[in-house]
Amino acid sequence: ISHQEILDTLAYAEENKENRELLDAILAKAATFKGLNHREAAVLLECPLPEYKEKLFALAKEIKKAIYGDRIVLFAPLYLSNYCINGCVYCPYHSKNRDIKRKKLTQDQIREEVIALEAMGHKRIVIESGEDPLNNPLEYILESIKTIYGIKNKNGEIRRVNVNIAACSVEDYKKLHEAGIGTYTLFQATVDNYRLLKEAGIGTYILFQETYPKESYLQLHPTGPKHDYDYHTEAMDRAMQGGIDDVGIGVLYGLEHYKYDFVGLLMHAEHLEAVYGVGPHTISVPRICPADDIDVDDFSNAVPDDVFEKIVALIRVSTPYTGMIMSTRESQSMRERGLALGISQISGGSRTSVGGYKEEEKPEDNSAQFDRSDTRTLDEIVDWLLDLGYVPSFCTACYRAGRTGDRFMALAKSGQIHNCCQPNALMTLNEYIMDYGDEKTKAHGAKVIEQQLEN
Numbered sequence: 001i002s003h004q005e006i007l008d009t010l011a012y013a014e015e016n017k018e019n020r021e022l023l024d025a026i027l028a029k030a031a032t033f034k035g036l037n038h039r040e041a042a043v044l045l046e047c048p049l050p051e052y053k054e055k056l057f058a059l060a061k062e063i064k065k066a067i068y069g070d071r072i073v074l075f076a077p078l079y080l081s082n083y084c085i086n087g088c089v090y091c092p093y094h095s096k097n098r099d100i101k102r103k104k105l106t107q108d109q110i111r112e113e114v115i116a117l118e119a120m121g122h123k124r125i126v127i128e129s130g131e132d133p134l135n136n137p138l139e140y141i142l143e144s145i146k147t148i149y150g151i152k153n154k155n156g157e158i159r160r161v162n163v164n165i166a167a168c169s170v171e172d173y174k175k176l177h178e179a180g181i182g183t184y185t186l187f188q189a190t191v192d193n194y195r196l197l198k199e200a201g202i203g204t205y206i207l208f209q210e211t212y213p214k215e216s217y218l219q220l221h222p223t224g225p226k227h228d229y230d231y232h233t234e235a236m237d238r239a240m241q242g243g244i245d246d247v248g249i250g251v252l253y254g255l256e257h258y259k260y261d262f263v264g265l266l267m268h269a270e271h272l273e274a275v276y277g278v279g280p281h282t283i284s285v286p287r288i289c290p291a292d293d294i295d296v297d298d299f300s301n302a303v304p305d306d307v308f309e310k311i312v313a314l315i316r317v318s319t320p321y322t323g324m325i326m327s328t329r330e331s332q333s334m335r336e337r338g339l340a341l342g343i344s345q346i347s348g349g350s351r352t353s354v355g356g357y358k359e360e361e362k363p364e365d366n367s368a369q370f371d372r373s374d375t376r377t378l379d380e381i382v383d384w385l386l387d388l389g390y391v392p393s394f395c396t397a398c399y400r401a402g403r404t405g406d407r408f409m410a411l412a413k414s415g416q417i418h419n420c421c422q423p424n425a426l427m428t429l430n431e432y433i434m435d436y437g438d439e440k441t442k443a444h445g446a447k448v449i450e451q452q453l454e455n
Contacts, residue, residue, distance in 0.1 A: 006263045013042035023052050030059055036318040038266040045262060045314055060313035060341045063320045069418055070391045071425045073345040075124040076117055079354045080105050080144055082367050084130030086224030090255060092292040093130045100292045103354035103367045104135055107147050114148050116357035118156025120349050120378040121436035123394045126162035155435045160396040205239045206248035211256040212264030220255055240276040245405025250284035253303045262311055269319055278405050282323040283315055289329045291370040309337055316342025321412040328372040335374060349378035379441055386444045393425035394432055426452055
């Protein structure tokens, strides 16, 4: 990911931002569903002409519909602990924050959280924990996974536990494999560690670069293991070399100027495709937002809504077969616009605090990683998606059935993934409305399922 190439690309985009012949050619290429390279996408990002923005948005909607249909995958995070030894200046978990209340759930408290999640109807969760080997050792994570999988409350069960913790030893990865984890998300690891993860049958390995310019990255990560820029940036290569064929990337928009990070992100995706034959399975699009000890006004690169929408649309047309994730950092209205332009996965009914599902946290006891903009319940999210014409999906089948890496991409690029995902989406939606939906959602969901089956 060359710094000079990014600068040259931005200059090229500035020079050609109103070159209609080139803009038309770029859009024509995107309309073949083959994607765009970073220079082509940068020209569209820089273009100020309203008619080309309209054409871009229309094309993004067409590509989203063709590849992902009406399906929207739902999940929820579960925060186990906010103890952390890193010094990331944009995250309230940073080690120097003496104001945030540090919490770590006991197994009994985890059980209460999971029962609350199951009562909502969730089947897929990601457990989150700060990086702290003293307070959050692997043994604690393993015990927590066992607890989560062991809870069956009424008709509820968690079928997929994805994990976000720091790097481990070979023996520790074997223990994680025995625990039956889903996706394993970590900050750094060796090739051998990634190979062991692959053998463990994990889903997607996710790592956010946060920001691509090295100087800014080092300033934003002054202390802790995450300070090592080169090791962090090359993590996806080590993951691929270790045999992991599904990886997820992203930047935190607002940390650095969005144009640089946008080009760096696409270059990262191109590199993975060129070297390993498989681009990123998912791309997340978080924007920096308020949190304890974090003031967004301290960051001068905030991305306005109109630019953010354009970024979402451009990622969709540039990487048409990549899943896109938007969290509750964004408002209902922004998530609605994002869904139309390319987002395929969202969280619902989320809590970003430690122990926040059983009981809403009091302001004075804040342990949240960030403030949520979308605070609706899962059932409200489901009904909202149905209103918009989408099929809420709680499916967890692809990873279990081995549809990962080039096998998933082959199905997606041929359009055949629809034959796998659509039936599972409808079955899990029907399961949800029968077990958890209120009367309005049940009636609404049944009607949508009937319409989908007729089609």
